[in-house]
Amino acid sequence: MTSAYIALGSNLDNPASQLRRALRQLNCLHQCQIESLSGAYSSAAIGPGTQPDYLNAVVKLATALSAPQLLGATQTIENSQGRIRSQRWGPRTLDLDILLYGGEEIHTQSLQIPHPRMAERNFVLYPLAEIAGEKLILPCGGVLGSLLANCPLGDLVRTQVSLDIEHEPG
Numbered sequence: 001m002t003s004a005y006i007a008l009g010s011n012l013d014n015p016a017s018q019l020r021r022a023l024r025q026l027n028c029l030h031q032c033q034i035e036s037l038s039g040a041y042s043s044a045a046i047g048p049g050t051q052p053d054y055l056n057a058v059v060k061l062a063t064a065l066s067a068p069q070l071l072g073a074t075q076t077i078e079n080s081q082g083r084i085r086s087q088r089w090g091p092r093t094l095d096l097d098i099l100l101y102g103g104e105e106i107h108t109q110s111l112q113i114p115h116p117r118m119a120e121r122n123f124v125l126y127p128l129a130e131i132a133g134e135k136l137i138l139p140c141g142g143v144l145g146s147l148l149a150n151c152p153l154g155d156l157v158r159t160q161v162s163l164d165i166e167h168e169p170g
């Protein structure tokens with residue numbers, strides 16, 4: 001099994017429900033199991049125009065899927081939750097980004113790991129640090145704590161929203 005970290009984000013159609021649904025689907029993937037989950041963080045959308053705020057979280061998934069298989073699975077889940085890819089950085093029901101896959105560095109046309117923009121995104125780094133710890137070493141040799149030191153918290157807020165998928169009606 002490999003440990004993969006996946007960032008979740010939503011700013012449309014009840015973001016908390018979107019994240020919980022996605023977590024249930026990730027946990028149900030063949031030979032995949034959620035190992036840990038961050039809190040839910042809220043922040044203003046980075047993107048064009050006026051958009052609803054985002055809810056973000058990071059999950060650690062133990063998986064026997066290869067990285068390309070995991071990418072395919074995350075895209076299937078995004079599509080199943082009505083993700084429409086019309087506008088770059090436009091609002092979305094669900095975004096799933098593979099941040100890290102074991103200690104691997106992957107650079108193909110369809111998959112970039114570590115995620116190329118994670119270092120500049122507070123809504124990725126802070127939830128990631130919550131579950132992985134600031135001592136996490138990235139495949140390129142960087143330390144998560146150093147990335148955090150260069151990425152202000154800004155308007156990011158850790159909310160009381162529960163992403164618990166075991167006690168949620170649906």
Ligand code: ROI
Pocket residue numbers: 008009010043044045046047054055056088089090095123
């Ligand atoms: N902005 C925030 N706050 N959170 C996100 O998850 C997010 N995701 C995106 C873009 C459009 C860059 N903006 C975001 O993909």
